[in-house]
Amino acid sequence: MVAANREMVVFCFDTLVSHYNSEDAPPPAFDEGQHPLFVTWKKVVNGGEPRLRGCIGTLEARWLINGFRDYSLNSALRDRRFPPIQAKELPSLECTVSILTDYETANHYLDWEVGKHGLIIEFTDPDNNTKRNATYLPEVAAHEGWTKTEAIDSLMRKSGYNGTITESLRKRVRLTRYQSTLFTMNYSEYVAYVKATRGATPSIDGGHGAKPGNH
Numbered sequence: 001m002v003a004a005n006r007e008m009v010v011f012c013f014d015t016l017v018s019h020y021n022s023e024d025a026p027p028p029a030f031d032e033g034q035h036p037l038f039v040t041w042k043k044v045v046n047g048g049e050p051r052l053r054g055c056i057g058t059l060e061a062r063w064l065i066n067g068f069r070d071y072s073l074n075s076a077l078r079d080r081r082f083p084p085i086q087a088k089e090l091p092s093l094e095c096t097v098s099i100l101t102d103y104e105t106a107n108h109y110l111d112w113e114v115g116k117h118g119l120i121i122e123f124t125d126p127d128n129n130t131k132r133n134a135t136y137l138p139e140v141a142a143h144e145g146w147t148k149t150e151a152i153d154s155l156m157r158k159s160g161y162n163g164t165i166t167e168s169l170r171k172r173v174r175l176t177r178y179q180s181t182l183f184t185m186n187y188s189e190y191v192a193y194v195k196a197t198r199g200a201t202p203s204i205d206g207g208h209g210a211k212p213g214n215h
Helices: 006-019 063-076 087-092 139-145 148-158 167-171 187-198
Strands: 034-043 053-064 091-106 117-123 131-136 172-186
Touching: 006 063, 006 087, 006 091, 006 172, 006 187, 034 063, 053 063, 053 091, 063 091, 087 091, 087 187, 091 187, 117 139, 117 148, 131 139, 131 148, 139 148, 139 172, 148 167, 172 187
Parallel strands: none
Antiparallel strands: 034 053, 034 091, 091 172, 117 131, 117 172
16 A cells, blocks of 8 residues: 655645746656545744645545646645645645545444544535535544534535534435545755755745756
8 A cells, every 4th residue: 555655745845846936846756556645735833833724635546646746736726715825935834645545434424533534424405405525634623623523513514514504414424434644744844855865955936045956
């Protein structure tokens, strides 16, 4: 099984830096494969707790190289909950890559473990008969300190459902649980990695510092 690793996060940072410089990212240093994946960007402000800045991925298997290339930019620039990340924010960014595994159909909406399982819910909106769905990665419920019921209710809101949440509606939720491996790195760790492996530090055109030589 492929597990999330440092080189995947480096590739996501490379992709974002290269986007700002309008150039191609260096080739990735991890093996190709097909897996569902997510890219999460967080921002550290004034040394506080990292705050979500963008998180987009796919629950369907994707080729990893194209998948991380696409979703590193989608989550940084196209998460509708946030304005696009600007180049000047790079030094305060932290990136997490997640590879999703072990999809299982749960028996009911409480049939999962906080901190272990990610969740995909699907249900029919009783007010207008629309199909709704949403997902949380495995770390979300634990990080928020939610009970299982609170996590399910929050997911129902995330799906766009604004009506009353009743016990009978919860019982009609179709729940798929999954697990993940993840790897997190902040920008200064990325810079140190690039310096150690390529002998140059990344920089942004028009930003501070000299542009690294060709390599």
